[in-house]
Amino acid sequence: MAETRRPPWGWALVTGASMEPTLSAGDRLLVSHRCRPRVGAVVVALFPDGTRVVKRAAQRRTTGWWLLSDDPDAGVDSRHRGPVAEADVLGVVVARVWPRPRRL
Numbered sequence: 001m002a003e004t005r006r007p008p009w010g011w012a013l014v015t016g017a018s019m020e021p022t023l024s025a026g027d028r029l030l031v032s033h034r035c036r037p038r039v040g041a042v043v044v045a046l047f048p049d050g051t052r053v054v055k056r057a058a059q060r061r062t063t064g065w066w067l068l069s070d071d072p073d074a075g076v077d078s079r080h081r082g083p084v085a086e087a088d089v090l091g092v093v094v095a096r097v098w099p100r101p102r103r104l
Contacts, residue, residue, distance in 0.1 A: 006033040010091060012044045014054055018075025023054065028098040031091035037065060042093040042104050045084045047076075054093065065089055 014027040022042070023029070029044075037043050037057045044054055045067060055067035055077055064083035069075045078084065095103045 006090070008032065008034045010044075012052075012054055012091075012093065016075050018069035018071055018077070019054055019056075020071045020074065022056075022070045022104070023096065026099070027096050029054065029093045029104075030095045030097050032094050033091040035092040035094070037089050037092055043067065044090045044093065046088040046090065047081045047084065048088075049081075051076075052090075053077075057089070 010031045010033055012029040012031050014023045014025055014029065016025055031044050039057055039059060041057045042054060043057050044052065045065070046052055053067070056070060057065050058068040059066040061083050064085040066078045066083050069077045093104050095101065
């Protein structure tokens with residue numbers, strides 16, 4: 001099976017409150033599909049059930065990335081779903097482009 005190639009850049013939309021105060025629902029993000037995640041980065045990833053999420057890469061484990069919400073009382077993260085495989089970390093958030101642009 002051929003490897004699916006993603007474009008180098010993409011967009012993400014924040015839909016919940018789990019990343020507050022860093023990000024809020026409605027924020028639009030510029031995502032690099034070529035950057036490798038690092039501890040502390042905000043990433044876009046897929047949970048095993050197929051849910052696409054924006055979370056903070058808290059720790060790299062032998063079984064994958066441990067992703068956490070910035071607001072631990074909101075949303076679902078690796079505390080509920082476990083680590084996310086390296087291949088399921090789709091990209092690294094580079095900047096919020098709307099409504100208040102800034103680098104992350």
